[in-house]
Amino acid sequence: xxxxxxxxxxxxxxxxxxxARFGPTLESKEKHAxxxxxxxxxxxxxxxKPRNQLTGEVILVHRGNCxxxxxxNVAEEAGASAILIINNQTELFKMVCESDADVDIxxxxxxxxxxxxxxxxxxxxxxxxxxxxxFLWLMAVGTILCASYWSAWTAREVAIEQDKLLKDASxxxxxxxxxxxxxxxxxxxxxxxxxxxxxxxxxxxxxKLMSFWFVEVLVVLxxxxxxx
Numbered sequence: 001x002x003x004x005x006x007x008x009x010x011x012x013x014x015x016x017x018x019x020a021r022f023g024p025t026l027e028s029k030e031k032h033a034x035x036x037x038x039x040x041x042x043x044x045x046x047x048x049k050p051r052n053q054l055t056g057e058v059i060l061v062h063r064g065n066c067x068x069x070x071x072x073n074v075a076e077e078a079g080a081s082a083i084l085i086i087n088n089q090t091e092l093f094k095m096v097c098e099s100d101a102d103v104d105i106x107x108x109x110x111x112x113x114x115x116x117x118x119x120x121x122x123x124x125x126x127x128x129x130x131x132x133x134x135f136l137w138l139m140a141v142g143t144i145l146c147a148s149y150w151s152a153w154t155a156r157e158v159a160i161e162q163d164k165l166l167k168d169a170s171x172x173x174x175x176x177x178x179x180x181x182x183x184x185x186x187x188x189x190x191x192x193x194x195x196x197x198x199x200x201x202x203x204x205x206x207x208k209l210m211s212f213w214f215v216e217v218l219v220v221l222x223x224x225x226x227x228x
Contacts, residue, residue, distance in 0.1 A: 003028060003084070015116040017084075020095035020109035022069060026184070037080055046083070054079035063088050063111070068095040072109045073075045082108045090115050101128045 003015040019026060027033045041056035042050050046059065048065035058079040061071055068085065075083040087093055090113050097103050205214075 002030075003112060003116075005080060005109070017112040017116070018092045018094070020068060020072070020111070022095070022097050022103050023105040024111045026108050028222075034081070036191060038082070038084070041075075046074050047068045050078045051075060056080045056081045058084055060084050060086065062086055067096055067098050068109065069103060069105065072105045072107065076105060076107045080107060080108070085109065085111045086116070087111055087114050089113070114167055177222075 001017045001019045002014060003010045003017055037057045039052060039054055039059050041059050041061040042052050044062045045065040045068060045083055046061035050059070054075075059075045059078070059082075061075070061083060063085050071085065072083050086097070087136060092113055093108060095111055206218075
């Protein structure tokens with residue numbers, strides 16, 4: 001039996017095991033095999049009903065404390081689609097039926113050697129300065145600098161234009177240009193309070209409702225704001 005594995009959606013190692021002499025036969029072609037999640041048995045030996053609820057997962061159990069057929073029956077009753085037994089040795093072992101065993105088992109059973117399952121534990125050190133935070137800080141500072149430069153540049157252009165008009169002593173053109181635009185925005189107290197409350201509510205929503213759909217809504221809102 002070949003047992004390919006996936007971790008976080010990425011294909012990892014492939015292990016070789018042996019199928020039991022009871023239960024249904026496995027699919028012979030890889031393209032027709034089911035890609036199923038793996039669940040750890042609780043208790044690990046699967047000699048009694050698992051505490052965790054199974055919904056078609058392949059259950060991973062340890063060898064020992066009861067027969068292979070009993071493990072398979074318990075796993076089937078718990079809702080597992082197959083049972084994967086880890087041997088307590090590096091070799092494989094033939095899983096046969098006992099003389100008085102209930103062999104009406106409808107899920108596949110297979111075994112892997114002990115060295116097929118291993119983990120490496122480590123704790124990477126967190127850097128003193130996060131590159132992502134530095135990048136976001138540079139983006140914020142750059143945006144403010146660009147906005148300030150743009151504001152100063154447009155104000156300078158307006159000042160140059162007004163100087164030209166003053167030199168030409170054309171009062172009529174000054175009145176027409178002055179009536180078309182304003183150099184300041186009037187914000188009263190109520191507008192400032194409304195802005196603070198709206199921003200606070202938005203931050204609370206951002207904290208409480210952070211999910212996939214809310215992020216999509218934010219993307220749409222930012223796109224609309226960028227177009228405006």
